[in-house]
Amino acid sequence: MNERIDIKNVIVMLKRNIWWILAIIAITVASMFIYLNYIVTPIxxxxxxxxxxxxxxxxxxxxxxxxxxxxxxxxxxxxxxxxxxxxxxxxxxxxxxxxxxxxxxxxxxxxxxxxxxxxxxxxxxxxxxxxxxxxxxxxxxxxxxxxxxxxxxxxxxxxEAQFFGNEKPVKPQKALLLVLAFFSGILLAVCFIFVKLLFERRFVSTEELEEYLGISVLGEVSVFQNGTLF
Missing domain, CATH: 3.30.70.1130 (EIF_2_alpha)
Known part of the structure; x- marks a missing residue:
């Protein structure tokens, strides 16, 4: 249970949710790509x-x-x-x-x-x-x-202006907007991690357990893949 957010907790949460982070970035970039190529009208x-x-x-x-x-x-x-x-x-x-x-x-x-x-x-x-x-x-x-x-x-x-037939639009600037979408995806992913960390109700380390409950941890119980306790 987190009463505060520290760097260690953030790193652990980032590692634990790496696929969520990649998914958010991919969705953001893909949405911008679809918008630029199929929705927005070029100028x-x-x-x-x-x-x-x-x-x-x-x-x-x-x-x-x-x-x-x-x-x-x-x-x-x-x-x-x-x-x-x-x-x-x-x-x-x-x-x-x-x-x-x-x-x-x-x-x-x-x-x-x-x-x-x-x-x-x-x-x-x-x-x-x-x-x-x-x-x-x-x-x-x-x-x-x-x-x-x-x-x-x-x-x-x-x-005078001439028409060549292979002109490229001046708007939108696709490369710039895709880069902005990528960094926006990173920002959204970081915000997602912080929000999730704020509402985290589980202990993520023995140190956190000792600090919160004021007791010493003498040992840990491991769980095998088949669910058997050791």
């Missing part, structure tokens, strides 16, 4: 890149530092415009109204590196081919509309 991502830059000066054939700085300041503005209702409404029309503005807003993300004139347009969707089509439409509509909105043509498409 694919396709991207395009656009460059914000002024037209070259025909006389000097160079771009001044002030012009570059102005382009950098415009990047944040352009990133917001890409996800604006004006652009997405045009995109919705190009896609024959298949998606509403809320759906387009949720699947489109825009990012740019600090002090970079390059903007990345990303689309996350359940199908890689559809994601490719959508992100290319968004990029084309934006490059067409921005000259009218800003009264200047300073956007160049660096790369």
């Amino acid at each position: 694919y991502q396709k991207s395009t890149q656009i460059l914000v830059n002024q037209a070259e000066n025909n006389q000097t054939n160079s771009i001044e530092a002030q012009t570059v700085q102005a382009d950098l300041q415009l990047v944040n503005t352009y990133s917001t415009i890409i996800s604006s209702p004006r652009i997405l409404t045009k995109v919705q029309g190009e896609l024959k109204g298949k998606y509403n503005l809320q759906e387009l807003t949720e699947m489109i993300s825009v990012k740019n590196t600090t002090n970079s004139q390059i903007i990345d347009i990303n689309v996350n969707y359940l199908d890689a081919k559809t994601a490719t089509d959508i992100v290319n439409v968004v990029t084309q509509v934006f490059t067409q509309e921005i000259s009218e909105i800003m009264k200047i043509s300073n956007v160049t498409i660096l790369s």
Whole structure:
């Protein structure tokens, strides 16, 4: 009977329940594997890149530092415009109204590196081919509309999204989640052992018996496999 938990008792309990521990870990990892492969819907991502830059000066054939700085300041503005209702409404029309503005807003993300004139347009969707089509439409509509909105043509498409047919989903990250499931299984197994140890009502050693009852153990009675006492 345990009034306290010590390291020795924990080790004994771990050894005694090793198969329970392995079973809990196996069930946890197997459940995650089934979820990742048969339940969760994979998400694919396709991207395009656009460059914000002024037209070259025909006389000097160079771009001044002030012009570059102005382009950098415009990047944040352009990133917001890409996800604006004006652009997405045009995109919705190009896609024959298949998606509403809320759906387009949720699947489109825009990012740019600090002090970079390059903007990345990303689309996350359940199908890689559809994601490719959508992100290319968004990029084309934006490059067409921005000259009218800003009264200047300073956007160049660096790369369009391409569909190869062998794309891998960006979500879920199977390897990472399986590793997390493994460690979660270990944690659950340890919790199971501690709970079981707390409710343990048997003496696990002669030392514990002597400590709890305050008597000395003079000997032990062994039990053979056939149940005969010795």
